[in-house]
Amino acid sequence: MIRQFELVEKVCEYDPNADEAAINRAYVFATKAHGNQKRASGDPYYSHPIEVAGIAAGLKLDSATIVTALLHDTLEDTLTTRDVLNENFGGEIATLVEGVTKLSKIEYTSEQSKHAENFRKLLLAMSNDIRVLLVKLADRLHNMRTLHFIKKAERRRRIAQETMDIYAPLAGRIGMQEFRDELQDLAFQELNPEAWQQIAEMRDLLHQRTGASIDRIAAEIAQKLTENGIEASVSGREKRPYSIWMKMQRKAVSFERLSDIFGFRVIVPNVADCYRALGVIHQAWPSTHEKFKDYISTPKRNGYQSIHTAVLGPDRQRVEIQIRTAKMHQVAEYGVAAHWQYKEGGPDLTVIGRDTYQWLRELVEMLEQGETPEDWVEYTKLDLFFDQVFCFTPAGDLIALPHGATPVDFAYAVHS
Numbered sequence: 001m002i003r004q005f006e007l008v009e010k011v012c013e014y015d016p017n018a019d020e021a022a023i024n025r026a027y028v029f030a031t032k033a034h035g036n037q038k039r040a041s042g043d044p045y046y047s048h049p050i051e052v053a054g055i056a057a058g059l060k061l062d063s064a065t066i067v068t069a070l071l072h073d074t075l076e077d078t079l080t081t082r083d084v085l086n087e088n089f090g091g092e093i094a095t096l097v098e099g100v101t102k103l104s105k106i107e108y109t110s111e112q113s114k115h116a117e118n119f120r121k122l123l124l125a126m127s128n129d130i131r132v133l134l135v136k137l138a139d140r141l142h143n144m145r146t147l148h149f150i151k152k153a154e155r156r157r158r159i160a161q162e163t164m165d166i167y168a169p170l171a172g173r174i175g176m177q178e179f180r181d182e183l184q185d186l187a188f189q190e191l192n193p194e195a196w197q198q199i200a201e202m203r204d205l206l207h208q209r210t211g212a213s214i215d216r217i218a219a220e221i222a223q224k225l226t227e228n229g230i231e232a233s234v235s236g237r238e239k240r241p242y243s244i245w246m247k248m249q250r251k252a253v254s255f256e257r258l259s260d261i262f263g264f265r266v267i268v269p270n271v272a273d274c275y276r277a278l279g280v281i282h283q284a285w286p287s288t289h290e291k292f293k294d295y296i297s298t299p300k301r302n303g304y305q306s307i308h309t310a311v312l313g314p315d316r317q318r319v320e321i322q323i324r325t326a327k328m329h330q331v332a333e334y335g336v337a338a339h340w341q342y343k344e345g346g347p348d349l350t351v352i353g354r355d356t357y358q359w360l361r362e363l364v365e366m367l368e369q370g371e372t373p374e375d376w377v378e379y380t381k382l383d384l385f386f387d388q389v390f391c392f393t394p395a396g397d398l399i400a401l402p403h404g405a406t407p408v409d410f411a412y413a414v415h416s
Helices: 004-014 020-034 047-058 063-071 082-089 091-104 110-126 130-145 153-173 177-191 193-227 241-251 271-284 326-340 358-368 373-380 407-415
Strands: 233-238 262-268 307-312 318-325 388-392 398-402
Touching (some): 004 020, 004 047, 020 082, 063 082, 063 091, 063 130, 082 091, 130 153, 130 326, 153 177, 193 233, 193 241, 193 262, 193 271, 271 307, 271 318, 318 326
Parallel strands (some): 262 318
Antiparallel strands (some): 307 318
């Protein structure tokens, strides 16, 4: 568990203007409010919100989000009221904590999996401030990391299925690829432990045989770029068991026949260098063509930008390579969360339900122009799916209807 001074130091490392006093107060408040409550692991319950705050700090989020993470379970699991939060931390924090609490009260069962898309929309619609959603995702990530401490297999499976159906896709929707990948893999480990273990063991064996070549290939790519005057950071990593398993299913092949278990990332200073690096790599090693994607000129809907290519690298080994700038990398890893980082400045993003990246483009411009919080705070509102309403059927199904729909529309949707 991260200690109080360590959390404050971690935040101050990326935000010299952090509200240290508020973070310290929230840390102490959470430990006192949760008192002697215990987690399934036997750890003090307050270790959970503290770890969630640590995850939020890892995303380099603002002080208000860190404070919200520390307090996110106080309304639901302690005697703390909104008035108490408002009195001690102000209206903004009280509203954010209340928003996280509302999200926690949404119930989801595997029987409703066919309505997962509507549940994702409902979560977004209820997240009036994007920071509410970020704290909830950090909360779910820590709960998944400690899922194995829960004794009841049925409960573990329900939480894992909910994570796979709702929270992992939601993280992907807002561009938080690293969160999505870890959530999916942790859920897969619970839902299909035999497959997860088998793939993990085969991957580890492959790593023992080729681990050195991963470093060597990364070094060779970096050397080629340096020789051509391109400053670059090159790293290689293994794909997670869930990602490997999904590729095996899509291609209908065995693990042994997969040739792209490892991927490489090339981080360069600017967009021009992305294309220069691509040319150097293709000149050094033949491209396999089928994996080429230019998401810089045509970003994904969630704002993701990178160039993807695959080449027959050293030893004729097929490798996948992603090329991007440092700013693109921040957005690729953290998505919308990147826009709450200290000294924000990244490429434009899109938000579901808005046209041509307008919402985040305006937010980025205001942040880069140094506008005051009062001027841009309204731009943190997620007015997603503002044209839809959500209704539960008597059977517990969730249906999305257009704004202004009538009971007749609801009845038709139920029976159609």
